[in-house]
Amino acid sequence: MTVHEIRKQFFDFFASKGHQIVPSAPMVVKNDPTLMFTNAGMNQFKDFFLGNAVPKNRRVANSQKCLRVSGKHNDLEEVGVDTYHHTMFEMLGNWSFGDYFKEDAIAWAWELLTEVYKIPKDRLYVTVFEGDEKDGVPKDQESYDIWKKFIAEDRIILASKKDNFWEMGDTGPCGPCTEIHVDNRPEAERAKGDGKQYVNEDHPQVIEIWNNVFMQFNRKADGSLELLPATHVDTGMGLERLAMTLQDKTSNYDIDLFQTLTRHMEGVSGKKYGTDEPTDIALRVIADHVRAIAFSIADGQLPSNTGAGYVIRRILRRAVRYGYQTLGLKEPFLSGLSVILSEVMGDPFSELIKQRELIEKVIREEELSFFRTLEQGIKRIEGLIAAAKNDNKTILDGVSVFELYDTYGFPFDLTSLIARENNLSVDEEGFNAELTKQKDRSRAATAIETDDWVQLIDDSVEEFVGYDYLETAVEIVKYRKVSQKQKTFYQLVFSKTPFYPEGGGQVGDTGRIYNDSESVVIFDTKKENNLIVHLSETLPANPGKPFTAEVNEQKRKLSAYNHSATHLLHHALRTVLGTHVEQKGSLVNPNYLRFDFSHFSKVTDEELAKIESLVSEAIRASIDLDERRNVPIEVATEMGAMALFGEKYGDTVRVIKFGDSVELCGGTHVKNTGQIGLFKIQSESAVAAGVRRIEAITNVAVETYYTDQESKLKSVNELLKNPKDVSKAIEDLISKNNQLQKQVENFKKEQAKLVKADLKTKIVSKGDFSFLESIIDLDAGSVKDILFQLKGEVPNLVAVIGSKEEDKCAVSVLVDENLVSAKGWNAGNLVKSVASLIQGGGGGQGFFATAGGKNPAGLEPAINQLKESLLS
Numbered sequence: 001m002t003v004h005e006i007r008k009q010f011f012d013f014f015a016s017k018g019h020q021i022v023p024s025a026p027m028v029v030k031n032d033p034t035l036m037f038t039n040a041g042m043n044q045f046k047d048f049f050l051g052n053a054v055p056k057n058r059r060v061a062n063s064q065k066c067l068r069v070s071g072k073h074n075d076l077e078e079v080g081v082d083t084y085h086h087t088m089f090e091m092l093g094n095w096s097f098g099d100y101f102k103e104d105a106i107a108w109a110w111e112l113l114t115e116v117y118k119i120p121k122d123r124l125y126v127t128v129f130e131g132d133e134k135d136g137v138p139k140d141q142e143s144y145d146i147w148k149k150f151i152a153e154d155r156i157i158l159a160s161k162k163d164n165f166w167e168m169g170d171t172g173p174c175g176p177c178t179e180i181h182v183d184n185r186p187e188a189e190r191a192k193g194d195g196k197q198y199v200n201e202d203h204p205q206v207i208e209i210w211n212n213v214f215m216q217f218n219r220k221a222d223g224s225l226e227l228l229p230a231t232h233v234d235t236g237m238g239l240e241r242l243a244m245t246l247q248d249k250t251s252n253y254d255i256d257l258f259q260t261l262t263r264h265m266e267g268v269s270g271k272k273y274g275t276d277e278p279t280d281i282a283l284r285v286i287a288d289h290v291r292a293i294a295f296s297i298a299d300g301q302l303p304s305n306t307g308a309g310y311v312i313r314r315i316l317r318r319a320v321r322y323g324y325q326t327l328g329l330k331e332p333f334l335s336g337l338s339v340i341l342s343e344v345m346g347d348p349f350s351e352l353i354k355q356r357e358l359i360e361k362v363i364r365e366e367e368l369s370f371f372r373t374l375e376q377g378i379k380r381i382e383g384l385i386a387a388a389k390n391d392n393k394t395i396l397d398g399v400s401v402f403e404l405y406d407t408y409g410f411p412f413d414l415t416s417l418i419a420r421e422n423n424l425s426v427d428e429e430g431f432n433a434e435l436t437k438q439k440d441r442s443r444a445a446t447a448i449e450t451d452d453w454v455q456l457i458d459d460s461v462e463e464f465v466g467y468d469y470l471e472t473a474v475e476i477v478k479y480r481k482v483s484q485k486q487k488t489f490y491q492l493v494f495s496k497t498p499f500y501p502e503g504g505g506q507v508g509d510t511g512r513i514y515n516d517s518e519s520v521v522i523f524d525t526k527k528e529n530n531l532i533v534h535l536s537e538t539l540p541a542n543p544g545k546p547f548t549a550e551v552n553e554q555k556r557k558l559s560a561y562n563h564s565a566t567h568l569l570h571h572a573l574r575t576v577l578g579t580h581v582e583q584k585g586s587l588v589n590p591n592y593l594r595f596d597f598s599h600f601s602k603v604t605d606e607e608l609a610k611i612e613s614l615v616s617e618a619i620r621a622s623i624d625l626d627e628r629r630n631v632p633i634e635v636a637t638e639m640g641a642m643a644l645f646g647e648k649y650g651d652t653v654r655v656i657k658f659g660d661s662v663e664l665c666g667g668t669h670v671k672n673t674g675q676i677g678l679f680k681i682q683s684e685s686a687v688a689a690g691v692r693r694i695e696a697i698t699n700v701a702v703e704t705y706y707t708d709q710e711s712k713l714k715s716v717n718e719l720l721k722n723p724k725d726v727s728k729a730i731e732d733l734i735s736k737n738n739q740l741q742k743q744v745e746n747f748k749k750e751q752a753k754l755v756k757a758d759l760k761t762k763i764v765s766k767g768d769f770s771f772l773e774s775i776i777d778l779d780a781g782s783v784k785d786i787l788f789q790l791k792g793e794v795p796n797l798v799a800v801i802g803s804k805e806e807d808k809c810a811v812s813v814l815v816d817e818n819l820v821s822a823k824g825w826n827a828g829n830l831v832k833s834v835a836s837l838i839q840g841g842g843g844g845q846g847f848f849a850t851a852g853g854k855n856p857a858g859l860e861p862a863i864n865q866l867k868e869s870l871l872s
Contacts, residue, residue, distance in 0.1 A: 003243050003257045014061035027065040028301040036308040037067040041093035042234045047530040048097045049173040058099040064091045080285030083251035088292035090239035098230035105233045110150045123183045129176035130158035140176040166213040175216040182209045210237040221452040253284045261287040264340045269327040282326035289319035294338045297359045298351040302688045321411045335364035358690045365689030377410030390824045398430020449483040463496040470551040476543045491533040501527035505586030506667040513547040558590035561676045561698045564669045571661035572614035592697045599692045615679045622674035626657035678702035756786045775802035780810035787814045800866040802859035809856040820846040834862035
């Protein structure tokens with residue numbers, strides 16, 4: 001039975017039990033500050049558990065794409081090393097939102113596993129929550145008694161809170177769970193002893209296969225538990241582990257999905273899986289990681305240096321490093337493997353097929369970049385090794401190794417390997433100390449503490465009225481205090497709100513709430529899960545009073561101009577460049593708009609001019625907004641509305657139409673394109689392989705831009721004494737400047753000849769080397785040329801030269817290569833030792849280095865210190 005067939009049987013079974021089969025939510029999370037990625041099947045249903053939304057169907061089932069490489073679920077370093085951890089995995093789940101509970105959930109789990117999948121009953125064990133005295137929660141006797149109907153009592157294991165009490169986070173819905181474990185050991189091994197002893201002991205063949213969580217409680221900020229108004233079922237079964245069991249394998253990586261990827265990599269690398277452990281680990285890492293990378297890109301998250309993008313880049317580089325280090329691969333290989341993945345998993349995940357070219361190009365560009373990083377890193381390591389050996393050290397210091405890792409992205413274990421090959425070790429303790437400091441800084445920067453909500457009134461639905469009103473009467477439903485980065489503010493939830501929450505690329509509204517006695521500023525509006533929260537630095541003195549909520553009208557208008565312009569821009573891009581163009585991200589604020597889109601080459605000036613012209617034509621045409629709310633998603637699709645990959649849409653959507661531009665969008669817009677007024681593209685650039693970015697302005701910002709340009713042109717005219725042809729006057733000025741520059745360069749060359757001749761007379765013999773010291777009025781570049789000429793004329797030369805030009809100064813050190821090895825002198829280390837004296841910095845190689853600074857008065861002390869170091 002293939003992975004595809006196993007998934008389908010799960011869907012068919014729960015459909016027969018009245019469950020709606022829903023698609024996977026995007027793996028990259030939006031509108032949830034607590035998560036970067038979907039790390040559990042329940043993430044997309046949090047609003048139902050929290051009471052922020054009402055489910056259309058109280059029974060659903062799905063297969064959710066999950067990624068666990070950040071936060072408390074961080075298994076990255078185990079992935080590939082063992083045979084059952086993954087970065088991305090599929091979580092099969094069935095859900096009850098206040099409908100069925102323990103009896104049905106347990107009965108159906110047993111029926112599916114033993115009667116449909118036909119897993120032998122004598123291979124199964126279950127765990128049940130034993131209770132927790134501290135929380136005041138008793139043993140889950142109800143689940144225990146239900147299980148006794150299906151399985152022998154000696155196969156029911158009581159387990160602690162650590163293993164059998166599931167919590168969404170530090171606060172929120174939680175409850176006891178019952179897990180089903182399967183013993184996949186060979187018959188001979190099973191005959192030697194019961195598998196019960198290995199349950200929850202991290203045995204690679206005795207594994208948890210299915211977790212049924214029974215949400216009964218709400219964990220409050222003070223740690224106490226209260227009963228939820230309704231009980232829910234939240235289950236999760238890892239598809240990969242299930243496939244390993246049903247395909248009678250001893251490793252997740254032996255199932256058909258991964259074996260297809262591994263066979264491809266065997267052909268690429270010439271290495272066979274199963275021959276030795278390092279090769280097997282490398283092939284497992286690569287097969288696992290390509291899936292996480294490809295799905296993340298398909299969901300709209302490109303590799304980058306920050307946030308979720310950094311996590312994806314880190315996964316990608318880990319895969320490349322294993323290919324480079326273990327399989328000997330020196331050219332891109334993941335991009336080709338992503339094509340194989342799209343063929344294997346394109347059904348049911350069509351996003352892999354539709355975005356195959358983008359995924360392949362982005363991965364290839366990242367691979368090429370990292371190969372360059374590896375080459376540069378190896379050169380830097382060679383420098384560290386040479387310096388360590390010159391100083392008779394046997395260990396590379398942890399700070400330098402961490403800098404290599406943190407700044408240049410060079411893997412620590414690869415540094416360790418190269419060090420060992422050179423009979424050196426690495427200060428791992430020092431490295432880990434620096435890594436801990438970095439993690440502490442990161443945690444401090446992102447740490448958020450939230451108090452419990454203070455509920456003022458009961459209100460099940462918070463209505464957004466901001467499409468129609470910028471001011472309305474409201475009540476505060478609830479509020480809570482939040483602390484982040486040593487700053488305290490409040491989150492307020494209103495009975496209804498005109499404030500647009502940040503989303504779809506558009507920034508959140510600002511404004512105020514007020515009544516007769518006070519006015520409170522709202523500095524931002526966000527959406528957490530499905531709840532609109534208004535951020536304020538102060539809490540109203542009497543939050544129980546009625547208020548008027550008022551949006552900052554000017555900022556809303558400017559944002560609307562820019563948001564509507566992004567729709568016109570998107571349509572113009574598809575018209576000029578082709579229908580392959582798809583939105584890959586956007587930012588809409590009152591000042592400007594930013595639009596990222598898929599395209600595989602630079603947009604030419606001619607194309608940009610045409611795009612800008614099309615948008616301006618649409619603005620001048622004064623096209624009325626055709627806004628349609630609560631449109632069934634199927635109807636919107638038939639209208640040609642563009643949906644974005646990585647976005648989660650409900651059963652009904654809002655359609656925004658300006659002429660031929662038709663998009664699904666929740667943002668705020670103009671009533672007529674004529675209100676946008678003016679549109680101007682300011683820049684076009686690359687974001688990543690296959691993704692370009694346009695930044696543009698509209699309305700008042702364009703007027704300001706042209707006013708500034710006119711002012712600058714007027715100033716240029718006045719400086720040039722109002723010539724008839726400004727361009728020709730500037731060209732003439734540039735030509736004259738070039739001629740003068742050549743004259744200056746010739747003068748410098750003549751000056752350098754004289755300086756060189758003078759310096760040569762100052763060279764003195766110091767035994768086995770020649771020494772030169774001086775301070776001269778010359779630029780550092782000319783000094784370097786002179787010293788390299790003298791180096792070729794004077795054997796075993798050592799020179800320390802101070803130079804100054806206007807308000808700049810520099811110290812240059814030259815050491816003949818023979819002396820670098822014979823005496824252990826290093827020009828780079830020497831200039832660094834005196835750089836602070838000239839209030840500067842610098843470095844270089846062992847034979848030549850320069851430090852630049854801004855304190856010419858420090859040249860003489862610097863030269864004297866260097867002289868003392870070399871001649872003492």
